[in-house]
Amino acid sequence: MSGEFKDRIIMVTGASDGIGQQVAAALGEAGASVIALGRNEDALQQTQERIEELGGRCLCIPFNLNDFDNYGKLFLALKDQVPHLDGLVHCAGEIERCSPLQYVKPKDFRKMLDIHLTAPNLLTQIMFPLLKRAESASVIFTTCDMVDEDKANWHAYGMAKRALAYAASMWQMEHPEKPYRFNTLNPGRVRTKLFKRTYGGEHPEMVPTASSVTPAYLYLLSDDSKDVRGQTLHARDLLETKQ
Template structure:
């Protein structure tokens, strides 16, 4: 896949660490110019430096996706510099507390839904013109097994991911007859990330796949001529049912 995306523009959310950072670096190595989006500027700068050192190019966009009109301003800034967006990786998400449904904190649940669902719709709306302008745009939405298979204590996060999947697949269906935009839902499976460590403290990260391994599999999917609505799981469970969080 060496330089397969030369001249292409990619945007990755949650790109300061974990799966987002690994995917951004893989896209940069493949020739794409990568717009790196996350709240933490320092983390983005580190990813940008690694991309540059590997011979790629990137632009950082420190942004809280859940705050105000930041997404609209980001899209406007990208649109001033580029004519189209070829790859959009919707990776940013908030886990929230793992708790019984009756004990879910309403304010925290609101924050989870704001980032995991409302901000995702804002991204699709704001970047829709640039995606339509691409000859072959691809959108990858990072999800979780609990979106389709509800599990005790995962109600808030699972509900947000189920809503996210519905939203993204509806958009893909809307685009299927009027543009070249294609959408895929990806469950990375057990991956050694900070979010995973929060959900499963004490788990040995060496027993599950690394973000770089997840990124390699996602890049293989991007290289395919997948149909809109495609669903992929990139890794099996490391320990029985402990497979909900990868991002």
């Protein structure tokens, strides 16, 4: 895998923990230059150290994706030092607990919509000039089981994750003949802090690690998936195909 993504520059959100951190590390090991976004500066530093230990390069940017007024500043800080973006992977996300809709407070409802739906779409929008500079760019929206399965008690989190599939399809329909593509990936349940908070009754050892799904992300960022456009995919299906 080493060197597979040489000379490619890929931005990963939620890179301070969970799937985002594992995807960032795997990309670094594969030769990519990683732009890692996350809120926790200390955890981002650990991500950078791991990538560099694997032989990759990493630019860590502490950033709160819910601070929409700062998106323009982020772009201005990158536009002259980053020649292009070959990929944008949306992994950032959070949820404190599952709860019936009737009990969700307005601020918590808006927060879930913002981080899981508004943020990935607006970040794609603000970084679009850099994506268009690449020969072929791939944008991945991370969804979850609620993308095609009805489940109670996931309130705005589940709504936002399901809407991402439509968002990716819409982005693609608006750019049908362009060399950039937009897809939604469901990694399934994996061993993260979010899983521990929302599936407290299940032992973490019963689900795969976050690193187990990174090959699905790398596939969608690679040239092998150039014809995969505007689709909603499941990591388990991609991993089974690659075996």
